[in-house]
Amino acid sequence: MNPVAVQHRKARLVVVGNGMAGIRAVEELLKMAPELYEITIFGDEPHPNYNRILLTPVLAGEMALEETILNPLGWYAEHGITLHTGSRVTAIDRVKRQVLTEDGCSAPYDRLLLAIGAAAAIAPIPGNHLPGVFSYRDMSDVEELTRSSELGGEAVVIGGGLLGLEVAHGLRARGMGVTVVHRRAWPLDKQLDARGGALLQKAMEDRGVRFLLDKESAEILGDTHVTGLRFTDDSEISADVLVMTIGIKPRIAIAQAAGLQCETGILVNDTLQTYDPRIYAVGECVQHRGQTYGLVAPLFEQAKVAANHLAEYGRMRYQGSVTSTKLKVTGIELFSAGDFMGGEGFEEVTLLDGNQGIYKKVILQDNKVVGGLLYGDTSIGPWLFQLMRDGTDVSAFRDNIVFGETHLGNSGHAGENQASRLADGAEICGCNGVAKGSIVRAIREQGLFTLEEVRKCTKASASCGSCTGLVEQLLASTLGGFYDSSPKKKALCGCTDFTHQEIRDAIIQQKLLSVRQTFARLGWRHPGGCATCRPAVNYYVRTAWPAEGLDDAQSRFINERAHANIQKDGTYSVIPRIYGGVTSPAELKRIAEVAERHNVPMVKFTGGQRLDLLGVKKEDLPQIWAELGMPSGHAYGKALRTVKSCVGTEFCRFGVQDSTHLAIELEKGLERMWAPHKVKLAVSGCPRNCSESTIKDFGIIGVDSGWELYVGGNGGMKVRAAELLCKVKTHDEVLEMAKAFLQMYREDAQYLERTAPWVERVGLDHIKAIVVMDVASRQQLAARLDFALSQEKDPWAEAVSGCLNIHAAPLRRIPA
Amino acid sequence: MEWLALGSIEEIPALGGRYVDTPQGQIAILRNENDKIFAVSNRCPHRGGPLSEGFISGKIVFCPLHNWQIDLEKGEAMAPDHGCVKTFPVKIEGRQVWLGLEGVTP
Incomplete structure (x- = not known):
């Protein structure tokens, strides 16, 4: 008897609707499961998927139809998709599982995705069907x-x-x-x-x-x-x-006729399934938790979730979107979000300049932004919207809120905060040299909708990130009413859909002890991860499990793997730890001799009161460390860097406190501390503040009666003055407070988030409640940091003794 | 072309890299999560960063200097960047890693 060949046919996915939401879902699906379905798409318009956002520029004669095409016909062919354009689906037969079209065709499905959009509402008045x-x-x-x-x-x-x-x-x-x-x-x-x-x-x-x-x-x-x-x-x-x-009306007729539950739109649950679990729906035709949406960002969020379930990953939920709007009429700037009317129970901050045509109104409730409207100057829109979605406590800067971030001492690019007014040639991204014109062109021509896409295509804001706000403004002004800045839920990177917090929670709750285990358990798309997620997850594992968690060298950036700072020519810099910036003639002589012996090309004082030996070859690192006989300064790491100090009472005639010795105690108590980002401290011996304590992550200023402690300062990319955390009397109290604050930061901040934005995000009052007011929680935090630090050894000593291999030498030398 | 023994695969950290000094300059030897080995010139086409020190994942290495992504199979930078690196043949026999190189004596 001949064996019967079993035909494994692919499951059939039929998509009704060839617009932005439906095609986005298909694109997301193809990314996750390219081979899972045989896909058929029906669209009643004759065009392939085009960018509906650009209808107005086409109407105004600023763009041609061809320029708005997002997916040319070749895209469908390339992915083996059968496309029927100009073909209206008139019925869904749920029993036979097929859709029927106007021209008598039918297509069977295993899964059906409805993305039929919405129709314009027509006023029910006589004459509404007249030509014209x-x-x-x-x-x-x-x-x-x-x-x-x-x-x-x-x-x-x-x-x-x-x-x-x-x-x-x-x-x-x-x-x-x-x-x-x-x-x-x-x-x-x-x-x-x-x-x-x-x-x-x-x-x-x-x-x-x-x-x-x-x-x-x-x-x-x-x-x-x-x-x-x-x-x-x-x-x-x-x-x-x-x-x-x-107005618009969601198209629901064919869904309703097929017995799917509809109200204003087609009802869907958090996985975008309709009443019939084989049928999904996304886009403007959908009603989710009572809401319908017409902006592109929520539709894309829905598309992502639906695709995740169609791909049988089954992990994501759509929980609704917060939206904002912007008018897209050349030369008129308008932004509004949330409750912009205010009234009883709300507070209003307004600015009106009638002559200039500028009007800004921010609505607050319990010191949180609940809505706002901006007219004439919308540059603070994305920032305001972020404050609103994050529920940030704005009490510290509400006086200045209508002037935006730049007036908070946060002058990363002072004077360049109004992207829409810049010339096309103006540089937006200073790291990668990307001009405004190229970003706008890429958004239009390549159909970009999100910050991530702009980063990928143009590299703008892909390095230090300080121009992110500007790029978001360009997205908003180019896409107009349809842009809803960044998605509410930000995945850590392209390898996963989980957020930083979700990953952290999973590492703690499921006791995940390594990067690899985390990737496997949470279904990473690329088993090797990427340059973004590997260091982040390694940090989260180590912070959650300081004793048992594996510290994977290959998940650390080269600097933290080589324990030296890589330079542009591939050499490294060596910065030994000089506690509190206090050294001795013997130590200086030794450093000088090592530098001389190894022909170190440059010896330089750092900004943090220590010495930097620059231009060292990787091969020479262990030998130099051995000869120095000093611990690593961690100047290369997301870790405690220096504790800067001034002279203090020991010599200074103005000093009221012993700043040098406190700085040394602090540095000894905190050295080898890994953190979400670099951490800098300073101790000043009097209010003249010569150590610049108020631009440090944790700054200390001596006063006659004790020490004032400041947190969240930054003197680098975005200058921010630190805020007063509290005042204490003794060195021990300073140490405990510093440890508690830094441990809270370590446990709570996202990887690569410095204390300044973290303090702004969670609010100083929240930090005070946990670190200052609550004695027990302060002690527990400090104890947890002490325990974590007890697990860390000096990496240079480890390398010198042979316990740590930094692979300094080449694998092999091949002679000619 | 000569096949040169580089050593055991264990000498290259998993998901990491080493480099080999050759008369033609440094060659990065990279090992991915499936123990696949790639050999490419150890200079990023952007600013010459040492690729042997980058993150490797699948067939991609991320340059440690400015995070350019290099496709190790094609020897090309991934969009939006442009540039090439020379790739070299590698083979694994048992645990031994071999590198194929022109113009050298075995």
Whole structure:
């Protein structure tokens, strides 16, 4: 008997809807499980997936249709996807598991993804189907509107919302006379209060757009073509073209007919499944936890989650999105988010400069941002939105909040915080030399929507990250109303969907003791991880399990593996520890002799009161360490660096406290401490503060009655003055407070987050409550740090004694 | 071309690298999570960073100086960067790693 061949056919995925949400889900799916499905896509428009965000630039004649294509036909072919364009799906047969189209085709499915979007709402008034009446939803609307506008004449736009104003702008740019009709007292009433609305109205009027407000439409006039519009107060206006932009309605008809539960949209759960678990839905057609969404970022979040489940990973949940909006009319800056009206129970911080057309309003509740609106200058929008989503306590800087981050002493790029006003040639990313023009071009031409994508394609903000805010502003101003800055939930890196916190929790709860075990248990996409996640996860493992956790050298950056700082030419720098910056003639002689013997090309004082031997070859490191006979200064690590000190009472005539000895005690008590980022301390012996304690992670200033302790300062990339944590009397108290603060930072901050942003994020009051007020928790934190430090040995001594191999020598030397 | 014995695979740390001094300059020897070995010129096409000290994962090495990503199979920098590194043949017999090199005496 012949064996019967068992045919393993691929599962069939049918996608209804060829727009941005559906295709994004398919792209995410192909990334995770490229071979899992045979994919068929139906779209009722004749085009491949294009960027709907760019409808207005096309209408305004600033871009061509071809430039908006996100996935050309070749993309579908390349991934073996069967694409039916211009093919409307009219029914879903859930029993036979197939979809049926208008032209009589059918396609069977094992899984179905509905991404059918939304339709323009049409006002139920007489004449609404006359020729010359348009909606504004897709490329065919734009094409027809463009054709009509070529005849010139008068256009009336019903609906003064985001879309309405964009259409008005587009038609005006095409040379038509334009009137916006709105039923409320000011345009954009869902995004602006009366004051902002008035500013916007004036700006649009200056561009030639007229407004009729507080007007209810009654009837569209005309016999064979629209000729005008009559209102409920019997007044009339003539029109050659009439556009309705009064809102959108999720398309639910085919879902409803198939018995899937719908309200405003198709109901889905947190895994984006509809009532029928074989059928998923994403995008504007969806209603999730009572909400429908029309912005691109939430739709992409949904697409990611749906794809994760379609790929049978089954790990992610969609929990809804917080959104903000921005108007996309060239030259008008507008941003609003959350509750921008305020009122009873809320506090308002406002700034109004009517002549300049600038209006900023931030709504606070319990010292947290709950909403805001920005008109004229939206540069602080992304920052404000971040504060809102993170629930940051703003009490420390609420006086200055309408001026944004740059006024918080946070002047990373002072004066360059308004990306939209910069010239195209202006450099945005100083590390990688990326100009504004190239970023904007990449966003438009390559269809980028997120910070991550911009980093990948242009390298902008991919190095030190200090221009991230500027890049986010460029994304916002280029994408307009559809951009919702960074996703609420930020995955650690592209290897996983989990956040820093989720990974930390898993390491603690599941007792994961190595990087590899963590990657395996949490289903990393690349078993080897990447340069971002390996050091982060290694740090989290070591912090959670200081005794048992494996410290994987290969998951550390080269500096922390070689215990020296790699330089541009591949040589290293050697900085021994000089406690408190206090040395001796004998020690200096020894350092000098070592430098001389090894022909060290440069000997330099560091900014942290120690000596740097530069230009050392890796092969020579262990020998130099042996000859120095000093411990590592950890100047290469995300670790305790120096404790800087001034002269203090021992010699200084102004000193009121013994700063040098306290600095030495602190450095001895904290050396070998690994941390999320580098940690710098300083001790000053009097309020003249010669050690610059107020720009240190933990700074100490001696006063007559004891010591003032400051935290969260930074003198580097973004200058930030430290804040007063508390005041104590004795050295022991300083030490305990420092240990508790630093251990809290070690356990709580994200890898590569310095104390300054961490303190801003969690709030000083929260830190005080745990470190200062609660004696027991302070002692426990300090004890945990002591325990972690007891597990660490001096790496240079370890290397010299042969316990640690830094692979200094080449694997082999091959002679010619 | 000559096959030169470099030593046992254990001398190259898993998910790490070493380098070999040759008459043609340094060659990075990299070992990935599946014990696959790659050999490429030890100079990143960007600013000459020593690739042997970078993170390796799959077929990619991340340069330690500016995080350029180099595809070790193709010997090319990954988008958006452009540049090439020379790749060299390697083979593993038992635990012994061999490097194929032109113009040397065995």
